[in-house]
Amino acid sequence: MSREQLIEMAKNNMAHARAGTIPQTDDIYKVPVEKYFDKDRWQEEMNKVFRRMPLMLAxxxxxxxxxxxxxxxxxxxxxxxxxxxxxxxxxxxxxxxxxxxxxxxxxxxxxxxxxxxxxxxxxxxxxxxxxxxxxxxxxxxxxxxxxxxxxxxxxxxxxxxxxxxxxxxLDIELFLSGYDELLEHFGFENWYHFDSQRVEGPNWKIAYDGYMDLYHLPILHKNTFGADFPNQAIYYSWGPHQRVAGPSRGSEGMEAKPEEEWPTEHLIAGVWTIFPHISIAGFDGGGRAVMLSQLFPGETPDTSYTIQNYLMEKPPETEEAAKAARDQLDFLRYVVQEEDYATGIKLGKALATRAKDYVIFGRNEEGGHNFHRWVDTILETDDEDLPKLFQTG
Ligand code: FES
Ligand SMILES: [Fe+2]
Missing domain, CATH: 2.102.10.10 (Rieske [2Fe-2S] iron-sulphur domain)
Known part of the structure; x- marks a missing residue:
């Protein structure tokens, strides 16, 4: 069943690639700036999101x-x-x-x-x-x-x-809304934990916005990995959890083959986020690998920290492969610290001037719409009504 979902998504990604389109939301979405820095709001997020929602800790x-x-x-x-x-x-x-x-x-x-x-x-x-x-x-x-x-x-x-x-x-499986069945296609239970490292970041939502955002890749990351990336994104959600894929990524050459032969690693390409604080992105350094980032709020609204975990399908077999994995980890620290989070920290300071009332997410940035709506909804929901949010049927 979940493989069928992966195939459906791959077909949709290919159809968009062929048509040169992406799905767009009906409208742009506005987020009031104080939601990023107001202390009371942040404390509520700590109490109602981070203390009530299941977190992926290990x-x-x-x-x-x-x-x-x-x-x-x-x-x-x-x-x-x-x-x-x-x-x-x-x-x-x-x-x-x-x-x-x-x-x-x-x-x-x-x-x-x-x-x-x-x-x-x-x-x-x-x-x-x-x-x-x-x-x-x-x-x-x-x-x-x-x-x-x-x-x-x-x-x-x-x-x-x-x-x-x-x-x-709150039943954790219910909260996962079926997303865990998709994540099972990675086979992480047999993967190898190469290493982890910590990166300091901005407000947790500023940081998390970036993980669902492919729009910025060829711009902010032009000097590192983004130059050849398309900036288009297709979002898929299961409850509050979202997968982000590109319209064409992973589809080359696949279409000619029967669906049963479509390789799983292509079907699961892209970024898999787990609400409210995880991003899983595929890489190839020292072998097939993912960077699994765990984002945690810091002690104040304007800080967060991220544990970047490098998970490999198999332990590196040669010294060369181990070095390639180490280089990939160093590279990802650089990209996130010096590009994403350096931008986010300065962005947070700019928002705090209150010179603007809102930031805006475009019709192409559905991930941000969904994420901020979910945070708002969870803050508005009493404990006893929480399960209803996830009863997707
Ligand atoms: S034995 Fe643990 S606090 Fe005393
Ligand atoms: Fe980025």
Whole structure:
């Protein structure tokens, strides 16, 4: 079923390529400038988007083995992911039940148990309180009541989503709106995590706008990779999640062959964004690879940071291939830091002058229309009504 969707999209992309057209929205779309810098608005986005929506926090490739864990700070919220003895991934608040110390330092590793650095209480891989230091002195407690606080978590398509609200009842699969089935065609569960790096950026929405924008490629990126890129985009959405493809990309020579033979890697070309903060873009450095970018808000409305993860279909087999992967990673840091985010940081300062009331997204920039509408809708929706937003049928 999902392959049929990929074929339909490929046909649509080819038809647009032949006709020299792209789909256009009915109208341009205006976003009031203060939505990019107003502190109250930003705080609401933190509370209602980043604390209520599932976030894609880790890749299976980072924690494939039993006992593997990943500790991370998600915009100030400490999270601990653990591959438990049964092989499933659980997510917890990275916080000891005694007096609240963070159990594990940021990073990945493998462990038989989690030991608190403050008074050495220990927890199993699945979060139960296993040991108390000097238990006789401490006094009796019912250990079953003092496990780690679990967060909703789902591993799907080689990616791991977590909701930063222990009480959330929003079904993560429902939120994914069927998009996960498309993402499964990458086969990320068997891919190799080459390396990750951090890039500082502008306001999170300014940064995210750029990931869905092909209009700027031949202009802003003319000195790096964009000179030969078409600036046209076709958007496909599943709930708030959007794939962006070019009208012609990946279609050359394919049409003559029967559909069953159309290669999957062509069918999944383009940029796959996962609302509200992920972009997956295909590259070829050291072998078939993607840059999976995880965007997180910073401490203030005008800052964000991005973890750029380089995922490869196979580990590089030669030193040359490893060097090519490293060069690709360096190159992508340069492009994002010096071109996209440098522009975004200055753009943010310009918006804050309030010299204009609105920014505008053209009829060719549907991705921006959809993204900003979804953020607005989520802010307006109460917890109990959230599932209705994603019941696409
Ligand atoms: S805070 Fe963790 S053992 Fe005391
Ligand atoms: Fe860009």
């Amino acid at each position: 890749m299976t490739a980072e924690m494939r083995e039993i006992g593997d864990y990943k500790a991370m700070d998600v915009g100030g919220y400490p999270v601990l992911l653990s591959r438990t003895d049964s092989g499933e991934v659980k997510a917890f608040v990275n916080m000891c039940s005694h007096r609240g110390a963070q159990l594990m330092d940021e990073g990945c590793g493998n462990t038989t148990k989690f030991t608190c650095p403050y008074h050495a209480w220990t927890y199993s891989r699945s979060g139960q309180l296993a040991g108390i230091y000097s238990p006789k002195d401490f006094g009796d407690i019912d250990r079953s009541e003092y496990g780690l606080t679990e967060l909703p978590c789902l591993e799907k398509a080689g990616l791991i989503w977590v909701t930063l609200d222990p009480k959330s009842t």
